[in-house]
Amino acid sequence: MSTLRQYRIALQIFQSNRLRRDYRDLAEVPAYEPLGEFFFNEMYGPRDFSQRDQEGRRLHHFIGMLPGVRLRDLEEVLELLDLTNQLDEDLAQRMWQANIGTDFDEPTYEYFYRLADKYDDRHRQLTLVRTTLYNVFHLSRSAVLGMALRRSHFIARLAGIGHVHTFLRRGYDALQNVTSIDHFAETIYQRELDRLNRIYQR
Template sequence: MSTLRQYRLALQIFQSNRLRRDYHDLAEIPVYEPLGEFFFNDIYGPRDFSQRDQEGRRLQHFIGWLPGVQLRDLEEVLELLDLTNQLDEDLARRMWQANVGTDFDEMTYEHFYRIADKYDERLRQLTLVRTTLYNVFRLSRSHILGLALRRLHVVACLVGIGQIHSFLQRGYEALQNVSDIEHFAETIYRRELDRLNRIYQR
């Protein structure tokens, strides 16, 4: 019998592949390609993010290192990461307990997605994705912040926040060629909201 950990990994792989399928048109726009990879790999990728997320909670003590970054900006990112983790854990556990197999299809996935009855949490997740994209895009316009991120890499590793620092740096770099985030952010929000409402028949 598969373990809960294996179901978590299977869920992450499924979701990453689903996002790549549903947003291939965005990823094929050259300026959005690095951002798409960051979105698919660093937020919804098939890997264990627990160390990075733990470091994120410690990053608030070093927020002064990042010019222009407010505590609110960091808190929204951390809320998104925490909420995504909670929703994935709940869904994986439900499928694990039902022993549906880790090779589940989209119909099975959506069945458990619906019976989890997490509409409000999913809606909050979508709102956080949109606001975080806008906030990170705004911050990515700051060359001073980019310089600080590059210079602080070694120090961040020494104080135990290397993974979250690398996560922020990759997000910053993924946005450097993007001049307008609205099309990317609103397309994701609109499509995911339509999908959410379809699954919950709202």
């Protein structure tokens, strides 16, 4: 019998592949390609993000070293990571308890997705994805911030937040060739909202 951790990994692999399929058109835009990879790998990739997410709760100790950044600028990023983790954990738990197998297909995934009855949380997740993309895009316009992120990795590791620092630096780097985030952010939001409403039949 598969373990809960194996279901979590299977769920992450499924979601990452689904996003790659549904947003292939965005990833094929040269300016969006690095951002797409960041979105598919660092947000929904098949890896254990627990260390990074735990470190995020201690980020306030480090914010003072990043010029022009306030903790509230990153609060929605941290909320998004936390909410995504909670939703994935709940869904994996349901699949594991039902013993459906880790090779589930999309109709099975959507069945448990709807069974979880988390519409409001899922809608909040989509809102956070959109606002986070806009917020981080705004921060990525600062060359001084980029320099600070590149120079502070060793200190971040000493402070015990190396994983979340790497996450922020990769997000910053992924946005450097993007001149406008509107099309990327709004396309993801609208497609995912349409999908959410379809699954919940709204």
